[in-house]
Amino acid sequence: MTSTDARPTGNSMRRLAGWLDRHARVRLAMLLAAPMGWLVVAYLGSLTLLFLNAFWSRDPFTGQVVREFTPNNFVEILTNPLYRTVTLRTVAMAVAVTLTCAVIAFPIAYYMARVASSRTKGLLAVAVVMPLWASYLVKAYTWRLILSNDGVLNWLLSPLGLRGPGLGDNVIGLWLVFTYLWLPYMILPLYAGLERIPGSLLEASADLGGRGLTTFRRVIFPLVVPALVAGSIFTFSLTLGDYIAPSLVTTTQFIGNLIFLNFGVPDLPFAAALSIVPLVIVVVYLLVARRMGAFQAL
Amino acid sequence: MDRKRFVALVGAMAIVAAACGGGGSPKPSFNVPTSVGDGEGALSVLAWPGYVENGGTDPAVNWTKPFEDATGCKVTVQVFGTSDEAFSLFSTNPGKYDVISASGDASLRLVRAGYVQPVNTDLVPNYADIFPSLKNKPYNTVDGVSYGIPHGRGSNLLMSRSDQVSPAPSSWTTMFDPASPYAGKVSVYDAPIYIADAAVVLMSTKPELKITNPYALDDTQFAAVVDLLKQQKPLVGQYWVDYTKQMDAFRAGDAVIGTTWEVIANLLKAETPAVPVEIVKPVEGATGWSDTWMINSKTENINCAYKFLDHIVSPAVNAQIAEWFGEAPANAKACQNTADPGFCETYHASDETFWKDVWYWQTPEANCVDGRTEVKCKDFNAWVKAWTEIKG
Known part of the structure; x- marks a missing residue:
């Protein structure tokens, strides 16, 4: 200066x-x-x-990436029935988890939004959000303990002569784990959506002779669909991409496990090609969700 | 983004992908040193957990500091969980790691890709005391050129819960029997190299397949092995990579029989209350590992690397590592240095008959590793794909 x-x-x-x-x-x-x-x-x-x-490939022996354009990875994914099976299985799991979460979340969200006193509402909100404070890994490992052979679930079921799904070659346990993990992501948008419905609409429905079920079917449900779809974006896409929970509680493979396996080989090009699969599914899902007005409900 | 623009973008990406060609394998060219000079002051090590302890796990367990004090080579350690992870780290960070402890299923890949350099064993004085049966093996020596120093070996074993599995199994077939009473409680190592375990089984149950080496499988042999593993899949309660997970499963009874490492069984037996497990090397023989210390072909710390190799297989250090990790040491003199005088006997360090039917992990190649030339064998890539399919 x-x-x-x-x-x-x-x-x-x-x-x-x-x-x-x-x-x-x-x-x-x-x-x-x-x-x-x-x-x-x-x-x-x-x-x-x-x-x-x-679009690249991997040298079979040295494992080095060969930087030459080839569609072989996608050909393999499209022609090998393994990848179709695993993709369908993953999508089926995502759908099952989403539906289960929706069914469980609705009564809770409805109670929070329209019935509970503001004090109870606050407590419930904390209770719903609380699990999100704990690490995902801790929760997944805890479910290993719950589902394990001498775990809490079998202990609870044993007086009834029943056994839990266990940790082996089945996906019931995983379905429970995913449903538990992603439930808060469904409750919160649903709660917001239900709270936004003006009480006058419900009164109007009652005035016109609508009983509880009719009101739900013709008034509440249509109005809450965007919120439901918004919540489902989380439950669906989180399930679609996860590989840690499956590797912890089942021997069955999902897309994420296959990607992870190829990451370790290492066949990064093939892992990249496989990653495109859930990406495409989620993009399609988001486009449908947008049509259904989910982004206004977020 | 409208549809046309999106299509254009995808097209542009594809063109870039196509344009980014070239970049083949590095051509190996080495100057094998003839003497070891002063240390360069630093050394980066990629190792199995437990091989290079610097007091970070247990302050009392530290064989890195004496090396650093003696040579001035400051050691940094990175550990890995599987051979594939090791290979991945080593190949995607060229020049980052000066030395690596490679099992046989990684070592040959490292040699072929030119990532590691020949080792002048004359410059490693302790090499003289290595068990002769570990020297000049296909996984550490290529075309008569040594690519590393043997470190230690172990056998994969059959472990069972003695309170739930009776009679105690003596054959791997217990893990493969479709009518097994232990269905859903079988614990299997989760790596493509496990395919060799099934090949070992077929070597004795189906001699007509004429498998002479579990890592050299032609089309027919490979198909039979894969079938056996697919048949095993419904029995499997757990695929493990992390050994603590296998310990959890055996402790809780989620697994009662499975393939394991000696150290896992020892840890379970040492728990309070002790988990009642028995281990056996089955009648068919077993797969196992024999690890080799190798030097990066791009290392800038060659003197430190040689000093480190000599240090790590010196009798006292080799004994410490073997006891800490739970495997047989490679240095014959290490057996006089173990804290437990019976250690080498427990781990069969010098019992060559024990190792005769242990098939050390080795990378499968298209040119059959058993020497057959009239057929092509399945290479490691095929093993990986098959492993994915077996797990469904």
Whole structure:
């Protein structure tokens, strides 16, 4: 700084501020540069890399990535029945978990939104959110203990002469674990959706002779569908991509396990190609969800 | 984004993917050192857990510090859980790790890809005391050139809960019998290399397949092995990689029979209350591992690497590692240095008859590793794909 200009910083700052004031678009660009940069570079950038990798291949012996374009990975995924079976199994699991979560979440959310006193409501909200404070890993491992041979579930069922699903070659245990893990993600949007329904609509339905079931079917349910779909986005996509819970409680494989297996081989190009499968499924799901107005309910 | 633009973007991505060609394998070219000079001051190690302890696990267990003090080579350690993970780390970070403890199912891949360099065994004085049966093996020596120093070996064993499995099994077939009373409680190692375990079974139950080496399987042999494993799948209660998970399963009774490592059985027996498990090397023989210390072909710390190799297989250190990890040491003199005087006997360190039918992990190759030239064998890639299919 020169000694002749006593307040250069103040002056130039003021000039800059004035200039920015006249150029709204530049202002906007500066404001959005960081988040947009993050989105484009870190998020879309890695997606692009994933997509590129999917078209490469792996040298069978050295394991090195061969950077030459080949559609072989996708041919393998589309023609080998294994990948179809596993994909269908994963989608079926995601659908089952989503439906179960919806059925369990609805009464809780309805009670919270329309019946409970504000004090009970607060307590319930805390209770629903509380499990999210514990690490996902801790919860998944805990379910191993619950489902295990000498675990809590078998102990509870033994007086009835029953046994739990166990940890082996079946997916019932996994279905329970997923339903438990993702339930809060269904309850919260449903609760918000139900609370938004004006009480006057329910009264109007009653005035017109609508009984409980009719009101639910013709008034509440249609209005809450967007919230339901919003919740299902979480339960569905979280189930679709998970590989840790399956590896902990079942010997059955899901898409995530296959991706992980190829990651370790390492056959990164094939893992990348496999990753495109759940990605496509989720994109389709999101497009359908948008049509059903789920994004307004979020 | 409208549809046209999306299609354009996908197209552009595909073009970029196609354009990014080239970049083949690095051509190996080595200058094998003829003398070991002063240390470079640093060494990065990729090792099985328990092989390179620096006091981080247990302050009393530390054989890295004496090495650092003596040579001035500061050691950093990265551990891995499976051979495939090791290979993945080593190959995707070229030059990052100076030395690696590689099992036979990783070592040959490392050699073929040019990631590791030949080792001048004359520069490793302790090499002289290594058991002769561990030297010049297909997984550490290629075309007569040694690629590393043997570290230690172990056998995969059959473990059962003695209170729930009777009579005590003596054959792997107990783990494969479709009518097994232990269905749903079988514990299996979760890696493509486990296919070799089923091959070992067929070597004795189906001699007509003429399998002479479980890592050299032609199309017919491979199909039979895969069938056997698919038939085993419904019996399996657990596929394990992390040994603590297998311990959980045996403790809780979720698994009562399975393939294991000696150290796992020892840990279970040492618990309070002790988990009643028995281990046996089945009549068919078994797969196992024999590990090799190898040097990165791109290392910049070659002197430290050689000093480290000599240190790690020196009698005292080799004994410490063998006892800490639970395997047979490679150095014959290590047996005089174990804290438990009977240790080498327990782990059959010098009992060559024990190792005669132990098939050390080895990478399967298209050129059959048993020497057959008239047929092609299934390579490791095929093993990986098959393992995925077996697990369904």
